[in-house]
Amino acid sequence: MGGRFSFAGDHADRLLGARPAIVHVRDTSNPARVLRFAREQRAMELKSRPPGGALLAEHLAHIMLLLVLRLWLASDGDRRSGWLGALSDPPLAKAFGALHAEPARRWRLVEFADIAGMSRTSFAVRFREAVGQPPLDDRIGWRMRLAADRLRRTQDSVATLAVAVGYELEATFSTIFRRAMGCAPGKYRRTPLRA
Secondary structure, eight states, rough: OOOOOOOOTTTTTHHTTTTOSOOOOOOOOOOHHHHHHHHHHHHHHHHHHTHHHHHHHHHHHHHHHHHHHHHHHHSSOOOOOOHHHHTSSHHHHHHHHHHHTTTOOOOOOOHHHHHTTHHHHHHHHHHHHHHHHHHHHHHHHHHHHHHHHHHHHHOOOOHHHHHHTTTHEEEEEEHHHHHSSSSOHHHHHHHHHOO
C-alpha cells in the first residue's frame, strides 16, 4: 500500500520540512500494532467500498501519519530542527502550545520561559538551537502565517485580521506582514496559491 499527503498553504514546509524520508516502526511497539490495524482496515475500506468507506480510509490515513510523526519525534535519532525540533522537546513544546493557543496575546520571553520551566536565557538559547530563530521572531512568523491563512480562507478585513493576530493598528500589522510575506495583505489575498 502506498499513498501521499498534500498540505494546503504556503507554509506547510515550516512544520514538515525537517521530516525524514523513512521512519522505521518496530514491530513490537503498541503504535506499530495500531498502524498495522489502520493499514489493514484502510485496505479493506478501499477494496470493499462500504458506505462511508472513502471517508474512513482518509481518516485512517491521517491517523497513520500522526502516529508515525509521533514515533519519529519520540525516537532517539537525529536532532530535529524547525517546529518539529521544538515539538520534540517537551519544555519547548509547552511554550509552543501556549503560543498556538493564544497567538494574539502580548507574549513576553519571560512568560514562555516560565511555561517551559526554564530561565529566560536558557529558554532563548534552546529555542533558537531547535527552531533556528529567536522565540519572539517565531511568534511574529506564526502570527503572519495565521493571518495569511485567514486572508485566503475568509473575507475578513485587514483591520479585523490585525486584531485577531495581536496588532491594534492595521498599519503596523500591514508593515510586518509585508516584511514577513513579501507583499501587502491585500495583494497576498489576491495571489493564487502555489501548487
